[in-house]
Amino acid sequence: MSKTHRITVLAGDGIGPEVMDASMLVLDAASKAFSITLDKDVQLVGGAAIDAKGCPLPQETIDSCEQSDAILFGSVGGPKWENLPPDEQPERGALLPLRSHFGLFANLRPGVCLPSLTHASPVKNELIPNGFDVLCVRELTGGIYFGQPKGRHTGEDGDITAIDTMVYKKSEIERIARIAFTAAMTRDKRLTSVDKANVLQNSILWRETVIEVAKDFPEVELSHLYVDNAAMQLVKQPDAFDVLVTGNLFGDILSDEMAMISGSLGMLPSASLGSQNDNGLYFGMYEPSGGSAPDIAGQGIANPIAQILSAAMMLRYSLGENDAASAIEAAVNHAIDSGLRTGDLFTGKDGEKKVGTVEMAEAIAAAIS
Ligand SMILES: NC(=O)c1ccc[n+]([C@@H]2O[C@H](COP(=O)([O-])OP(=O)(O)OC[C@H]3O[C@@H](n4cnc5c(N)ncnc54)[C@H](O)[C@@H]3O)[C@@H](O)[C@H]2O)c1
Numbered sequence: 001m002s003k004t005h006r007i008t009v010l011a012g013d014g015i016g017p018e019v020m021d022a023s024m025l026v027l028d029a030a031s032k033a034f035s036i037t038l039d040k041d042v043q044l045v046g047g048a049a050i051d052a053k054g055c056p057l058p059q060e061t062i063d064s065c066e067q068s069d070a071i072l073f074g075s076v077g078g079p080k081w082e083n084l085p086p087d088e089q090p091e092r093g094a095l096l097p098l099r100s101h102f103g104l105f106a107n108l109r110p111g112v113c114l115p116s117l118t119h120a121s122p123v124k125n126e127l128i129p130n131g132f133d134v135l136c137v138r139e140l141t142g143g144i145y146f147g148q149p150k151g152r153h154t155g156e157d158g159d160i161t162a163i164d165t166m167v168y169k170k171s172e173i174e175r176i177a178r179i180a181f182t183a184a185m186t187r188d189k190r191l192t193s194v195d196k197a198n199v200l201q202n203s204i205l206w207r208e209t210v211i212e213v214a215k216d217f218p219e220v221e222l223s224h225l226y227v228d229n230a231a232m233q234l235v236k237q238p239d240a241f242d243v244l245v246t247g248n249l250f251g252d253i254l255s256d257e258m259a260m261i262s263g264s265l266g267m268l269p270s271a272s273l274g275s276q277n278d279n280g281l282y283f284g285m286y287e288p289s290g291g292s293a294p295d296i297a298g299q300g301i302a303n304p305i306a307q308i309l310s311a312a313m314m315l316r317y318s319l320g321e322n323d324a325a326s327a328i329e330a331a332v333n334h335a336i337d338s339g340l341r342t343g344d345l346f347t348g349k350d351g352e353k354k355v356g357t358v359e360m361a362e363a364i365a366a367a368i369s
């Protein structure tokens with residue numbers, strides 16, 4: 001019997017529409033193969049919404065998301081909107097409010113370097129003969145992104161002060177730590193908490209709280225790293241990590257690093273989750289970890305895999321369609337293993353074939369069974 005799910009599709013700006021269209025090819029193939037009916041409501045967000053409606057997050061977009069089981073998001077922002085007042089720009093006016101409005105505090109970013117892609121990684125290949133698989137759990141609705149006060153003022157001496165405030169409540173740290181420990185229990189049972197507890201009050205509370213939560217997960221081996229050391233260790237030996245848990249800003253930075261060492265920023269999907277419902281599913285927003293890539297937008301060369309794997313995460317976490325999610329992940333691996341490479345992954349090695357966004361998506365869609 002066909003199951004129906006409703007999703008809101010927000011392609012956004014830059015490469016967003018290109019990789020979103022590509023992910024639709026794959027979602028349609030998976031829906032057909034697994035008898036899933038997806039009711040897709042396409043809405044405007046970011047710069048595209050500013051251009052068409054005068055604001056980055058129109059009310060009808062929020063209304064649509066509220067009526068959906070999940071949001072599939074492309075990316076927002078770009079040079080065209082960079083000179084608008086900060087709160088009217090796509091990132092601060094749409095993306096952050098969506099995360100906050102829907103309470104999407106848990107951001108899962110799985111950085112996987114496939115064995116067949118190790119040569120595309122800037123990390124020395126002999127260090128990662130089997131690739132690696134690291135899950136970054138990033139807190140997404142707190143920390144310096146949202147803390148108050150925030151702003152700027154000019155003092156009597158004419159000097160300008162800009163203020164951002166890093167705030168974490170113990171309860172916010174506790175809930176993201178539980179998500180990370182729970183994820184570690186399904187993997188290799190090793191969790192590294194990343195902070196800056198040698199300097200920041202926030203991080204001292206972070207570390208204390210993570211240690212307390214660890215008592216409920218005695219099987220998980222917990223370690224702590226300062227963020228500067230973590231950034232270094234990730235490049236030195238990425239396969240030494242299993243799960244990372246960290247705050248909003250550190251997670252943003254480390255996840256881009258993790259994406260690149262897995263081959264390309266265009267490979268890293270993400271799930272931003274709120275609370276779990278009675279069926280064990282989450283309302284969530286699913287998006288590539290990278291951005292609108294204005295430098296390559298409009299050329300049909302962007303890597304669609306982060307968007308496609310984000311759609312797979314949506315099927316798993318919000319729609320409960322685990323078989324379809326696994327089939328998409330297997331199809332992505334198949335396309336990579338068979339040598340297909342968008343430009344960001346292409347190294348010229350024997351057996352590689354350079355393809356565009358659509359060709360990559362068509363190959364992935366065709367491999368779904
Ligand atoms: N979730 C989001 O909507 C999101 C995330 C990050 C950045 N942004 C926004 O995107 C805009 C550009 O930011 P940026 O240039 O700092 O970061 P970016 O992530 O857009 O691009 C960084 C580099 O990675 C490359 N890249 C990213 N995704 C790729 C893909 N799928 N395939 C191939 N190459 C890819 C780009 O070409 C670029 O060279 C800014 O407005 C920024 O705020 C949005």
Ligand SMILES: CC(C)[C@H](C(=O)O)[C@@H](O)C(=O)O
Pocket residue numbers: 091092095096252289290291
């Ligand atoms: C665009 C920006 C606000 C966003 C963030 O910093 O969270 C992005 O970099 C990400 O990683 O999702």
Ligand SMILES: [Mg+2]
Pocket residue numbers: 252253256289
């Ligand atoms: Mg980022």
